[in-house]
Amino acid sequence: MPDDLKHLVDALQTVPQEAGVPKPDPILVADGVRRHFGGLTAVDVDHVEIQRGTITALIGPNGAGKTTFFNLLTGFDKPNEGQWTFEGRQLAGVRPHKVAQYGMVRTFQLTKALSRLTVMENMRLGAQDQRGEKLFALIFPFLWREARRTRSPSRRCELLASFNLDQKRDDMAGSLSGGQRKLLEMARALMVGRRWSCSTSRWRA
Numbered sequence: 001m002p003d004d005l006k007h008l009v010d011a012l013q014t015v016p017q018e019a020g021v022p023k024p025d026p027i028l029v030a031d032g033v034r035r036h037f038g039g040l041t042a043v044d045v046d047h048v049e050i051q052r053g054t055i056t057a058l059i060g061p062n063g064a065g066k067t068t069f070f071n072l073l074t075g076f077d078k079p080n081e082g083q084w085t086f087e088g089r090q091l092a093g094v095r096p097h098k099v100a101q102y103g104m105v106r107t108f109q110l111t112k113a114l115s116r117l118t119v120m121e122n123m124r125l126g127a128q129d130q131r132g133e134k135l136f137a138l139i140f141p142f143l144w145r146e147a148r149r150t151r152s153p154s155r156r157c158e159l160l161a162s163f164n165l166d167q168k169r170d171d172m173a174g175s176l177s178g179g180q181r182k183l184l185e186m187a188r189a190l191m192v193g194r195r196w197s198c199s200t201s202r203w204r205a
């Protein structure tokens, strides 16, 4: 584990193992998030905090409300009530693409790799603030052609390597196994994070 993350994880050792306890450095904090489908309460979360720099699992039986909770947090569904912040920013009511722009990117149970693009092209889709995204810039190829060729190549390569996909970079995503597609989706999601350092291949604090 990178040294700059170790203290974040160490800090967790002092936290009681109880639901909803405050964390030393939370990246995500949710309060009173509830979602009802008719008479069924699918999500009822009083308080939860996710510690920065850790891999946190949410477990529960089928139908417990995990997917619905992720849908709510990332703007794919709306709660009946509740607030939550990511990096201190209120996200209730924020639309999914904005949530992603703010750095919280989700993946899906059924993978959504674009099968007729290569692995690298899928990764390129995850990068943010690309010049060619703007309608105006689109009509002036000289504005984005060079950027398209060089954009974040080292970031892509290191991410792909850390997900064991670097040998597959020129393969069509559709030719990957189910597991590899899931890995590609996670790697692509991480392209959004400005916290990924290309040069050191680790998370910046």
Ligand SMILES: Nc1ncnc2c1ncn2[C@@H]1O[C@H](COP(=O)(O)OP(=O)(O)O)[C@@H](O)[C@H]1O
Residues within 6 Å of the ligand: 037, 040, 042, 060, 061, 062, 063, 064, 065, 066, 067, 068, 069
């Ligand atoms: N769009 C929906 N309409 C009605 N009920 C739903 C909808 N989405 C989820 N549910 C119900 O909410 C509960 C939680 O579902 P879900 O979040 O998919 O659980 P999990 O992901 O933990 O398996 C289930 O009872 C499910 O049937």
Ligand SMILES: [Mg+2]
Residues within 6 Å of the ligand: 066, 067, 068, 109
């Ligand atoms: Mg689910």
